[in-house]
Amino acid sequence: MSHQYLDRLEKVVSQHEEWRLRDCLNLIPAENRGSPQMRAMLSSDFGNRYTAPDRFYRGTRYSDELLSLTEELARKVFNARYADVRPLSGHIANMAVLLSLTKKGDKILSVSPDEGGYPGIARPGLAELLELENLFFPYDHEAVNIDAKEAISLVKSAEPKVILFGASHIVFPQPVKEVGRRASGTVAFDGSHVLGLIAGGEFQDPLREGCSLLYGSTHKSLPGPQGGIILSNNEEVFRAVSGPVFPGVVDNIHLNRVAALAVALLEMIQFGKAYAQAVVKNSQALAKALVAEGVRVRGAAQGYTKSHQVLLDYDAAKLESNAARLEQANIIADNGGRLGTSELTRMGYGIADMGTVAELIAMVVLGRKPIDFVQKRVKSMVRQFQEPKFVLQSVPKILE
Ligand SMILES: Cc1ncc(COP(=O)(O)O)c(C=O)c1O
Numbered sequence: 119m120s121h122q123y124l125d126r127l128e129k130v131v132s133q134h135e136e137w138r139l140r141d142c143l144n145l146i147p148a149e150n151r152g153s154p155q156m157r158a159m160l161s162s163d164f165g166n167r168y169t170a171p172d173r174f175y176r177g178t179r180y181s182d183e184l185l186s187l188t189e190e191l192a193r194k195v196f197n198a199r200y201a202d203v204r205p206l207s208g209h210i211a212n213m214a215v216l217l218s219l220t221k222k223g224d225k226i227l228s229v230s231p232d233e234g235g236y237p238g239i240a241r242p243g244l245a246e247l248l249e250l251e252n253l254f255f256p257y258d259h260e261a262v263n264i265d266a267k268e269a270i271s272l273v274k275s276a277e278p279k280v281i282l283f284g285a286s287h288i289v290f291p292q293p294v295k296e297v298g299r300r301a302s303g304t305v306a307f308d309g310s311h312v313l314g315l316i317a318g319g320e321f322q323d324p325l326r327e328g329c330s331l332l333y334g335s336t337h338k339s340l341p342g343p344q345g346g347i348i349l350s351n352n353e354e355v356f357r358a359v360s361g362p363v364f365p366g367v368v369d370n371i372h373l374n375r376v377a378a379l380a381v382a383l384l385e386m387i388q389f390g391k392a393y394a395q396a397v398v399k400n401s402q403a404l405a406k407a408l409v410a411e412g413v414r415v416r417g418a419a420q421g422y423t424k425s426h427q428v429l430l431d432y433d434a435a436k437l438e439s440n441a442a443r444l445e446q447a448n449i450i451a452d453n454g455g456r457l458g459t460s461e462l463t464r465m466g467y468g469i470a471d472m473g474t475v476a477e478l479i480a481m482v483v484l485g486r487k488p489i490d491f492v493q494k495r496v497k498s499m500v501r502q503f504q505e506p507k508f509v510l511q512s513v514p515k516i517l518e
Contacts, residue, residue: 140504141497142448143475147311147427147458148286150341151465153509156381160343165374171364181373188376191383195317195390196332198325198349200356203379204363204371205346208310208335209238214348214367215333216280218359219304222249224279227272228308229264230254234287234429234454236308253278255297262417262429266293273300283324284308284334287456289401289416289423291322298328304355306331312425313347314339314460317386318394321425330355339397339426339460341508342382343375381510389508393463397426400459403469404428407476413483426463430455430483440483447482447492448500465503474499 138144144151152160169178169185185203192201205211216239220226226245229235235254237243245252253276256268264283273281283292284307298305307324309332315321316332317340324332330352336342348363350356364371386393405415405422414431415422422428430437437455444451451457459467462475478496481487 137448138450141500142450143478143496143500144461145449145451145457145459145475147456147460148335148338148452149458150314150337150339150460151506152337152341152343152378153381153385153506155510156341156343156378156385159377159381160374162374162377164377165372167373168370169373170369184373184377184380185371188380188383191380191387192347192349195383195386196325196349198332198351200350200353200360202348202356202360202363203336203345203376204368205333205348206368206372206375207344207346208308208333208338209346210367211310211333211335211346211348212236212239212282212308213244214363215282215306215331215359216244216248216250217366218362219280219355220248220250223251225251225253225276226280226282227253227255227276227278227303228282229285230257233257233259234285236284236286236310239282239308261290261420262287263290263420264292264297266296269293269297270300273297277302279303281305282308283329284310284312286311287427287429287454288312289425289427289429290420291424294322294324294327294329304331305329306333308334310334311338311427314341314386314390315394315397315425317383318390318392318397320391320394320398325349325351331359336379336382339394339458340382341385341393341460341464343378345372345375345379347379384510385508388510393508396468397460397463398424399469400463400467400472401426401428403472404457404459404476407473408479411476411480411484413476413480426458426460428457428459430457443482443489444479446489447478448496449479449482449492462503464506464508466505466507467503471499471503 169181231237256265258265333348336345401423416429
């Protein structure tokens with residue numbers, strides 16, 4: 119009996135890996151590919167262990183060293199005085215921020231989910247659970263960005279308690295400096311999507327643009343394990359947010375994830391600049407090639423993108439049907455029309471390959487070729503990119 123389940127389990131894991139790793143173009147911007155070294159850390163014994171700030175658990179001498187080593191690496195990568203790598207995900211990091219900085223009835227300002235803001239912080243997500251009032255940034259849909267001038271007036275008149283920059287659909291740096299310095303509340307940046315680019319110095323730099331907090335997921339453009347992180351240069355705000363992480367939103371911190379994050383951070387120290395530059399160049403090349411093929415892409419006036427994302431320009435129903443047909447052709451994207459280049463870049467695709475990727479997408483979106491034809495071409499392309507790049511070969515300088 120248990121054999122049957124084991125067989126099914128092994129089958130589902132190997133079928134998934136065979137399909138998504140060997141047969142698919144993975145273009146979901148929330149995803150990435152961990153290096154073999156990072157994956158090895160995920161299966162280490164740390165995944166069986168506990169540690170806690172109240173020193174309840176014994177046997178933690180190496181666990182505690184791991185946690186402080188990883189936080190030290192995070193501080194270095196993001197040039198931050200304070201780092202907390204205990205949040206289990208970007209959503210949990212958002213929860214820690216809002217739980218500690220707001221109380222019932224407070225106003226928070228963020229990008230509307232209708233304009234690609236993260237739905238988890240708006241109603242019916244955290245804002246509802248914490249009984250907060252959601253205000254949304256005035257948004258310039260054409261420019262795919264916050265309308266800085268209007269946002270300044272709103273910040274001055276409404277005085278939100280917390281201002282959250284960042285978004286799930288994000289192709290351009292946001293006007294953090296201009297808007298943030300008019301704020302009376304705490305200014306924070308949810309960098310879930312762009313942390314890998316920030317690590318490589320290829321996006322904006324929220325901690326030096328007036329944000330008290332930079333936080334988010336560690337696995338989207340940052341090629342780390344699924345998890346969360348909080349960074350700051352402001353001791354008071356950091357203590358306020360980090361203090362309640364345990365026992366408020368996290369108990370077990372999943373130490374194997376922390377070890378895996380350390381690997382990703384070391385990769386960023388060694389390759390962050392090159393990786394982030396390659397990701398952005400690939401997005402720009404993909405956007406241009408798609409347009410040349412006749413596919414509609416948002417943000418033309420600003421050069422389409424400065425991040426790991428390219429945003430297709432169709433209505434919601436068309437975006438959803440595109441995504442379903444792309445999936446049949448083994449091109450994996452989301453229903454929101456975002457195409458991400460982080461994982462392709464990690465696997466060694468360069469700007470020359472973006473022309474082929476765009477051609478394959480256009481064949482499906484514009485109905486130029488049968489799905490089976492595209493799927494065959496996708497599979498043969500993906501088979502050529504099976505080795506992750508930007509992976510540690512030697513001991514990084516920091517450990518010498
Ligand atoms: C901007 C933003 N913040 C937070 C999250 C939640 O991150 P996680 O899935 O790590 O909980 C997302 C999700 O994709 C996101 O886009």
